[in-house]
Amino acid sequence: MKLATIRTIPLLAMGLALISVGHAEEREVDRIVAVVEEDVILKSELDDAITHLERQVQARGESLPPRSVVEEQMLERLIMNRLEVLRAESTGIRVSDSDVDQALNHVAQNNGMTIEQLRMALESDGIEFSEFREEIRQEMLSSRLRQRVAQSMDDITETEIDMLLASDRLGGREYLLSQIVINVPEAASPAEVSEAEGRAEEVLGQLRGGMDFAAAAITYSQGAEALEGGDLGWRNLNALPPMFADEIEGQEPGTIAGPIRTPAGFVILQVRDTRDHSQVIVREYRARHIMVEPTELVSPEQAEQRIRDLHERIADGEDFAELARSYSTDETSANLGGLLNWFPTGQYGSSIQQMLDRMEPGEVSEPFRSQSGWHIVKFEDVREADRTADAMRSQAREMLFEQRAEEEVERFLRQMRGESYVDVRL
Known part of the structure; x- marks a missing residue:
């Protein structure tokens, strides 16, 4: 991950x-x-x-x-x-x-x-x-x-x-955030919690009074990113603890939120910028292919000759899917008549993709070679998918x-x- x-x-x-x-x-x-x-x-x-x-x-x-x-x-x-x-x-x-x-x-x-x-x-x-x-x-x-x-x-x-x-x-606005962390010790006493909260309130007061947030983070924050001005980068609401998300959801750039009580202490957040989560549209292809893979029993030259023979049979009118079932050495697609059903750009490698990029739906490619073996591709359709x-x-x-x-x-x-x-x- x-x-x-x-x-x-x-x-x-x-x-x-x-x-x-x-x-x-x-x-x-x-x-x-x-x-x-x-x-x-x-x-x-x-x-x-x-x-x-x-x-x-x-x-x-x-x-x-x-x-x-x-x-x-x-x-x-x-x-x-x-x-x-x-x-x-x-x-x-x-x-x-x-x-x-x-x-x-x-x-x-x-x-x-x-x-x-x-x-x-x-x-x-x-x-x-x-x-x-x-x-x-x-x-x-x-x-x-x-x-x-x-x-x-x-x-x-x-x-x-x-x-x-x-x-x-999920999938809504994203937030560019900075934070200031005031730590509370493990198993802290009520007095220690109160002291940390007081320090956080003092920092918040200085921010309200015009102190630069990055300078305040360098000066007061005990977070790992303090020396970078507290920079957290772009975060979606659900990349954050719920108590943070609740504070900043819907807020505009420049907003300062907190202090927020966390298991580690108190946190002050600054929203520096926001942006919309974009829609994901991808191009997908539907194709069939026949592969002849060289083996210990089939030399590269023999593999090439077999794929060329199959290409001639397709050109003479034989069914592409039936030939794929009988002769393709790609076990994952042979039983499906060589079907590669709706796949995104590049899923089956650069050799097949480059061939598809030069073709129109309905066309059958000339034999070509990849690292896996010799191929013929039939380009069936293309679509833009959400x-x-x-x-x-x-x-x-x-x-x-x-x-x-x-x-x-x-x-x-x-x-x-x-x-x-x-x-x-x-």
Whole structure:
């Protein structure tokens, strides 16, 4: 399943954004700012991460809160990243060298470079290529840990999908959201809950007074996306917990909702934009085909000769469907007279699709070859079909999974943080 809410690899998404960070600066003094289990985070690591964030924020034309606030937020992110890597490794999750190589190729391609050009660009900015590889490896470990947590959940049932579709809340408007999270500790006392709610109300008051939401998220939010200004991206109502959906449904861009009580604490939401869910219209084809597949007993040359003989028999007036039943080696369609009944573009591979694209309904193709064997295709009909219902059902399954996965991963991370030894020395 697609894990849209599970963190992917930020390094890959950002391309070469990290290249601008100068890791090679000489530092007269370095010190430990946090002990994480049996590992440590150094002041130099924290400084490098903040430098990278500053350049990102400046590129967006925004500004950061005071350095002390950013340090606290960034250190907590580094702590969580380190804990995720340690937990992944201790539970047997591995990232091979070939996995990292593939990710590096992706980074290079996204920036229009070869691997060697990527290496040179990194080294010219003072970054060791081996260090960049290790950063990508750690990001991949974290991502796979989160995916494992999500995949351990119970499957989404057809009944759940039916209930969601029956709610008439799927397929409507989508919302571009940001959030500010004020956490409440596990098993919090009423006083701790009241204190967190008071902090959330104070933040809301500053927002009502004109404070920029992204700046407020960087300053106050304890959510994983705080340093991105609380950006949640585009969400359909049903990709969100019900208490969020109830607050924002029908709201216009600029709306601020909350504080909303959640199992993790209090959340303030901002609606940045909205859009309509589009109708899904696809082109579908109806065709018949005969395939002769080379085997140990049938050489490629013999397969080609058989398909050409069959093509001549069709041209002489013999029934395509009957010949398909007798001679086609495609077991899934032979008993149906070679019928490929109403399929979307590309379903049966590029070779068949390219042939159909050159034909008109009623025509029979010349023999042609694909990776599977030799073919003849009879193009019967084409139509434009409204597949919005099918798409909505698929979207419903995906959204239910995403919503549940997001909650499960968040619960797992909170538990992991609470159970781990962390000594902050900033």
